[in-house]
Amino acid sequence: MGTAFFDATNEVEIRPRNCEPLSSHSDAGKGQLRNAAMLQALAAAFWIPQAGLLAVSVDRIADGGGLHNVLWLAFGILALGLIKSCLEAAGGRLAFRAARTELTRKRQLAVAALSQSSPTDRGRPASGKAASVIGEQAELIVLYLARFQPARIKASLVPFVILVFIMPVSWVAALVLLLAAPLIPIFMALIGWRAQAASERQLVATGGLNCFLLDRLRGLTTIRALDAVDATAGRLRHEAELLRARTMSVLKVAFLSSAVLELFAALGVAMIAVYVGFSLLGEIRFGTWSGRLDLEDGLFILLLAPAFFEPLRELSAVWHDRAAGESALKALDGLAADALPIAGAAEAVLTAGGKAPDIYLENLAFRYGADEPLVLDGFNLKIAAGEHLALLGASGCGKSTLLSLISGLAPCGGRIVVGGIELRDETAAILRGAMAWIGQKPHIFAGTVAANIALGRPGISRGNVADALDAVSLGKVADAYGSRPLGEGGIGLSGGEALRLAIARAACNPHLEIILADEPTAHLDAATAADVAESLLALARGRTLVVATHDPQLAARMHRTVRIDTDFVMREAAE
Numbered sequence: 102m103g104t105a106f107f108d109a110t111n112e113v114e115i116r117p118r119n120c121e122p123l124s125s126h127s128d129a130g131k132g133q134l135r136n137a138a139m140l141q142a143l144a145a146a147f148w149i150p151q152a153g154l155l156a157v158s159v160d161r162i163a164d165g166g167g168l169h170n171v172l173w174l175a176f177g178i179l180a181l182g183l184i185k186s187c188l189e190a191a192g193g194r195l196a197f198r199a200a201r202t203e204l205t206r207k208r209q210l211a212v213a214a215l216s217q218s219s220p221t222d223r224g225r226p227a228s229g230k231a232a233s234v235i236g237e238q239a240e241l242i243v244l245y246l247a248r249f250q251p252a253r254i255k256a257s258l259v260p261f262v263i264l265v266f267i268m269p270v271s272w273v274a275a276l277v278l279l280l281a282a283p284l285i286p287i288f289m290a291l292i293g294w295r296a297q298a299a300s301e302r303q304l305v306a307t308g309g310l311n312c313f314l315l316d317r318l319r320g321l322t323t324i325r326a327l328d329a330v331d332a333t334a335g336r337l338r339h340e341a342e343l344l345r346a347r348t349m350s351v352l353k354v355a356f357l358s359s360a361v362l363e364l365f366a367a368l369g370v371a372m373i374a375v376y377v378g379f380s381l382l383g384e385i386r387f388g389t390w391s392g393r394l395d396l397e398d399g400l401f402i403l404l405l406a407p408a409f410f411e412p413l414r415e416l417s418a419v420w421h422d423r424a425a426g427e428s429a430l431k432a433l434d435g436l437a438a439d440a441l442p443i444a445g446a447a448e449a450v451l452t453a454g455g456k457a458p459d460i461y462l463e464n465l466a467f468r469y470g471a472d473e474p475l476v477l478d479g480f481n482l483k484i485a486a487g488e489h490l491a492l493l494g495a496s497g498c499g500k501s502t503l504l505s506l507i508s509g510l511a512p513c514g515g516r517i518v519v520g521g522i523e524l525r526d527e528t529a530a531i532l533r534g535a536m537a538w539i540g541q542k543p544h545i546f547a548g549t550v551a552a553n554i555a556l557g558r559p560g561i562s563r564g565n566v567a568d569a570l571d572a573v574s575l576g577k578v579a580d581a582y583g584s585r586p587l588g589e590g591g592i593g594l595s596g597g598e599a600l601r602l603a604i605a606r607a608a609c610n611p612h613l614e615i616i617l618a619d620e621p622t623a624h625l626d627a628a629t630a631a632d633v634a635e636s637l638l639a640l641a642r643g644r645t646l647v648v649a650t651h652d653p654q655l656a657a658r659m660h661r662t663v664r665i666d667t668d669f670v671m672r673e674a675a676e
Contacts, residue, residue: 133199134246138254140192145259145412147185149266152404154178160397192251200246204239211235211433219511226436233311234432242433245426248419256412263409267402273388274373274402278409281369306344313340366410373406457614457645458520458535460484460507466514467502476502480515482663489638489646491656494665500649503665504617507647508536519615537607539637541620543599545591550579553587554605561609569605573636597629604636616641618648622655634658 155178158171212235218225226234260282268275317324317333324333379385380394388394465480476499484490492500505511507519509529517524519532546553554569555561570576578598591599600621607613621637622630634655637646648655656662 133195133202134250135254137192137196137199137247138251140188140195141251142255142258144185144188144192145255145408146262147181147188148408149263149405151178151181151185152401152408154181155404156397156401159400160395163396193247196247196251197243200243203246204242207242207430207433208235208239211239211436215436220505228315230312231436232315233307234429234436237311238307238429238432241422241425241429244419244422245429249416249423249426252412252416252419256416259412260409263405267405267409269390270398271376271388271394271402272390273376274406277372277376278369278406281365281372282409282413306340306347310340310344313337363414366407366414369410370406373402377403457487457643459486459488460520460615460645460647461518462503462507462515463518464515465503465506465517467499467506467511477506477513484645484647486520487643487645488661489641489659490648491659491662492647492649492665493651493656493662496651498665500665501619504538504619504647504649507615508533508538508617535612535614537610537613537616539600539603539607539616539618539621541600541623543591543603543606545587545589545594545599545602547589548586549584550575550582550587550602553602554609556606558609560611565609566605569608572608572639573601573605574632575601575605595629597625597633600625600633601636604633604640608640614644616644616646618646618650620650620652621648622650622652630655 154174158174158178161170161174215225215231260278264275264278267278313336317337324330376385376388377394377399380388381396381399383393386393389398460482461484462480462482465477466475467477468475480499480503492503494500502511506513507517507524509517509524509532522528522532524532550570551563551566554566567576570579575598578594582593587593594602607616616637618637622633625633630652631654634652637648638658646659648659650656
């Protein structure tokens with residue numbers, strides 16, 4: 102699925118690449134889960150010969166037999182019990198491993214889909230919701246796959262096998278079980294619809310509460326400054342109470358499904374017990390194919406009757422896991438639904454940087470959604486090789502969007518040609534590898550200054566990092582921190598230092614040919630902005646530089662400026 106975008110000039114529809122549905126299972130995962138379910142079903146079926154041996158043993162003891170008459174039968178029951186336990190354990194272990202493997206695969210797909218979605222996508226899920234779904238709610242899939250899927254197969258096979266063994270002994274007992282069994286899945290299905298709806302509402306409430314907490318934690322300073330602590334606490338109590346109510350509704354439905362199963366299972370076993378009891382007393386003389394029901398046959402039927410309902414009871418016990426697991430799958434699938442993809446998400450093998458390329462934009466058309474107005478319409482621009490260009494214009498006119506399009510971070514209509522190579526899915530990765538993006542708020546990770554510059558990229562030595570630090574005048578900052586980590590989000594660095602660190606990151610890219618800077622001097626004082634601009638221009642020597650800015654002083658230092666108005670008319674002004 103995806104949001105459709107149209108080139109306004111030639112009405113060519115552009116759709117994001119389709120990803121594999123998260124709700125689908127891999128063939129290997131299906132096979133392992135099927136094998137696990139068959140092992141558990143086989144283990145449950147081992148109770149049939151155990152019940153037969155136990156019925157024979159009791160019958161012999163009732164006829165006056167001694168220990169020697171039942172000793173080998175007892176060993177047989179013990180051996181079958183050990184085999185049954187081993188099969189059950191092996192099936193459960195295999196199901197759990199298969200479920201964990203499937204969960205890992207689905208998480209990887211979800212994370213890959215999020216990482217390949219465009220940063221310009223306004224429909225991207227909030228980070229709190231994404232973290233809640235991938236980290237917490239996704240764990241429900243393990244219970245769904247490891248418990249419900251094997252239980253469903255066992256419930257469809259084991260009762261049928263038991264019925265096959267009871268039918269030759271007593272057609273009345275088989276008929277009673279046959280009539281009682283369908284009532285259980287019918288009522289479970291009716292209750293299951295409510296259970297799934299309740300689980301989905303509960304997962305939505307959980308994700309909403311996580312988003313609320315993350316947002317308020319990020320804005321604690323603002324909340325205190327606006328004296329909104331009490332209002333925030335009240336909203337938090339309301340959200341927590343909503344989550345509690347929805348969690349309790351899920352538990353109510355789960356208990357209801359268990360009560361329904363226990364009722365019908367108890368009625369079925371009671372009817373079998375009544376029939377067998379009166380048959381042994383001689384009050385009922387029908388129900389068998391020949392003769393009268395004896396102790397051995399009656400005990401055999403009584404032992405198998407609870408086992409007939411046992412798989413259905415297990416299915417009821419994990420019915421809530423099904424509702425929660427399918428809701429979690431739907432939530433995982435929804436993270437990447439209708440996402441704008443970036444072009445060429447695959448990694449590319451890069452060669453050493455060459456000469457600065459030119460950039461040609463032809464008839465670009467872009468909108469954020471099918472129902473939203475065009476941000477760019479028939480946009481054309483030629484940027485010469487090694488040119489430093491400033492994009493000026495009011496907020497919302499499309500300056501940052503234009504930088505995203507040049508780097509292939511959003512699909513659009515028209516053509517983008519970089520150094521004679523058209524930007525497409527198959528070329529975007531290698532073209533983007535020669536670009537550096539410098540935003541007004543670069544993200545700083547919890548790590549050392551050197552680690553934040555190298556970012557784990559291969560081929561970057563300590564000497565490269567030291568040269569980059571000296572180039573942006575951050576050597577003293579790095580020496581002051583030494584091996585101590587920076588705080589997450591750049592705690593400990595000023596805004597200007599964080600921006601110069603981002604420039605140092607770009608300086609360590611040996612393939613760098615194009616620099617895209619989005620408001621690099623915004624929210625900085627004049628002196629700091631001048632330092633950042635100087636570092637940026639030093640890095641841009643011999644390279645193509647495109648800057649989106651409101652800063653007239655920075656724009657004045659570019660080779661050329663292009664003004665983008667809200668009516669999509671460009672006006673050029675030479676330096």
